[in-house]
Amino acid sequence: MKTLFCLLALVAVAASFAALPQQDSAMNCLLCEVAVRVAENPADREAHTVEDKFNAECKKEFGAIPFAEKECEKYGDAKLDAIINELEGGTAPEDVCRKLKECPEN
Template structure:
C-alpha cells in the first residue's frame, strides 16, 4: 500500500513539473473582454482613461470575489497597453483577447 501511495505521489509531482501551466483562465478572459469593451472607441483609448474605466467595471463585475481590487489592478497594469496596441493596430475587437492568448 505504501508503494502504491508513493507511486501516485511521484506521478503527481512529475506531472506537475512536466506539463506547462495553463496560461488562460476564465477570469483573465473576462477581464480582457472588459478592457476591449472599454477601449473599443478610438476616442477613449488614452491609457489612463481606459485604466480608470476598466478598474470600475472590473470591480463591479467581480465584486463577489475576494481581493478583487488587487486582481483588477494587477491585470490592468500588465495587460491594458498590449490590448490598446492590438486595437490601434487594426485587430478586430472580438479577436484581441484570442490573439493575446487571454481566451
C-alpha cells in the same frame, strides 16, 4: 496506513495545482473581454482614461469575488497597453483576447 494517507494528500495537492492554470486562464479571458469593451472606443483610448474605466468596470463586474480589486489592478497594469495596441493596430475587438492568448481559440 500513514503511507496511504500521505499519498492521498500528495495526490490532492498535485490535482489542485493542476487545476489552477485553467481557472487563471478563464479569469484572464473575462478580464480581457472587460478591457476590450472599455477600450473599444478610439476616443477613449488615452491610457489613464482606459485604466480608470477598466478598474471601475472590473470592480463592478467582479466585486463580489474576494481580492477582485487587486486582480483587476494587476491585470490592468500588465495587459491594458497590449490590448490598446492591438485595437489601434486594427485587430477586431472580438479577436483581441484570442490573439493575445488570453481566451481559447473557438
